[in-house]
Amino acid sequence: MKHFIFFIAVIFLGLFLAVLNKNEQSTITSTVPTLRVFGYASFTGRWGPGPLLKEQFEKTCKCKVEFIEGSDSGILLQRLKIEGESLGADLVIGLDQFDLSKAMAEQTWRKLSLGELNVYDSVKPALSNGSFIPYDWGALTFVARKNELTNYPDTLDELLAPELNKKIALEDPRTSSPGMQFLYWVLKSKGEEEGFKFLDKIMAQAHSFSPTWSTAYGLFTSKQAKLAYSYVTSPLYHELEEKRQDYTALPFAEPLPVQFEFVGIPEFCRHCELAEKFINLMLSNEGQKTIMEKNYMFPVMKGIMEGTPFANALVHVKTMDQFEVPSVTEVERILKRWTEIRRGALN
Known part of the structure; x- marks a missing residue:
């Protein structure tokens, strides 16, 4: 009988310690901020640059990155308008120049101060809006x-x-x-x-x-x-x-x-500083290389595509010179x- 009581006591002690450990882990997890990134499917999906950028960012940010998938880039604004702050997005990735005026009219966006960017001359006109930064084209x-x-x-x-x-x-x-x-x-x-x-x-x-x-x-x-x-x-x-x-x-x-693709931080962001740090990663050499190779778009920063097959894709291409935001x-x-x-x- 004594052995049986001792056995039951050991089981209850084990269960108690397991529950206690689980609660401690939950408390630790709940204190880790989660950066929520809203973007189109081919960016955030398995084969896009999103998962690699998430992995790179989580190594140093002491946070978690969660993607909110928005189907095609043309649908991002529609969903953002309908759901607004309830969407919970700290960062919006994938708007193009045809979206910017409407985005500014429908939402309030934080001003971005990322310093001097070593972009191509053809990209500089796309930097004129202080709330949106181009990350590829x-x-x-x-x-x-x-x-x-x-x-x-x-x-x-x-x-x-x-x-x-x-x-x-x-x-x-x-x-x-x-x-x-x-x-x-x-x-x-x-x-x-x-x-x-x-x-x-x-x-x-x-x-x-x-x-x-x-x-x-x-x-x-x-x-x-x-x-x-x-x-x-x-x-x-x-x-x-x-x-x-x-x-x-x-x-x-x-x-x-x-087509220029832009990233912006809505004013209702919860983890605004983390969102800005994620943009810095997107514009870093490592981030630009990841976006180029996974999104199959050209980088905005100099020194990334030179000497790669991406530079060859532009050899016989003549593009429109004027950048417009209708x-x-x-x-x-x-x-x-x-x-x-x-x-x-x-x-």
């Missing part, structure tokens, strides 16, 4: 498979060729950042009136207008389309990740549009007109 064009078309288009008008009828994967500019880039590219290249006439024609020519870039590009890679509107670095992805060299980014007579009114106006054309094409 990309040029957009049409991507094709080699030896699949008789004639490859090198002007916008050649996209209307019969061979490409229902063979072009495009993105919806209302929900997709690349879709908005294509719309603006057409209008800037042709002028507004001629541009909308062209867009009216491309409605019937396109295979589809997908809600996200990934959906449109998936149609292309599954061979449901012969062209996809994507990034000049897309063939580089296939070459480095898949060891395939049968994809090509098409040079166009019209200078290609440039007003909310301007973006809404051209989207309204695009929507009217789209509805007419569907009726």
Whole structure:
């Protein structure tokens, strides 16, 4: 009997110590701050730069990093507007220049003081907004498979060729950042009136207008389309990740549009200083290299892509020189007109 009582006592003591240890661990864990980063899926997902940046940051920050996934970059603002502070984001990653005016109108953002940044001259105009910092950029064009078309288009008008009828994967500019880039590219290249006439024609020519870039590009890679509107670095992805060299980014007579991606800290942030430190990591040599190699975009800081295949991707590319942040009114106006054309094409 004594042995039995002793045995029970030992069990209860063990359970008590286990519970006590668990409570102590919970207390320690609860005191570690969690930086919540809101970004689009291809950035925060398994194959994007997010997980590596998280690993690098957690080595020194004495914190945890948690990602809030926002699907396509074009949907970030919509969700941020709907959920606001309840989203719990300390940092927002992935807005482009078409989002900035609306972001400023719908939310209050902290001013960023990151000192002098050693960026390329072409990036400096994108630093003019004190609340948003560009962390990468990309040029957009049409991507094709080699030896699949008789004639490859090198002007916008050649996209209307019969061979490409229902063979072009495009993105919806209302929900997709690349879709908005294509719309603006057409209008800037042709002028507004001629541009909308062209867009009216491309409605019937396109295979589809997908809600996200990934959906449109998936149609292309599954061979449901012969062209996809994507990034000049897309063939580089296939070459480095898949060891395939049968994809090509098409040079166009019209200078290609440039997309800058920005990061910002909303005023309702809970761990604002950690958010700023995360931005510093994104702009460090290590962070820029990670973003370049995982996001397949060009770095904004000098000395990162020189001597790499990424520099070669720009050799035959001519891009638009002017950086613009269109007003909310301007973006809404051209989207309204695009929507009217789209509805007419569907009726």
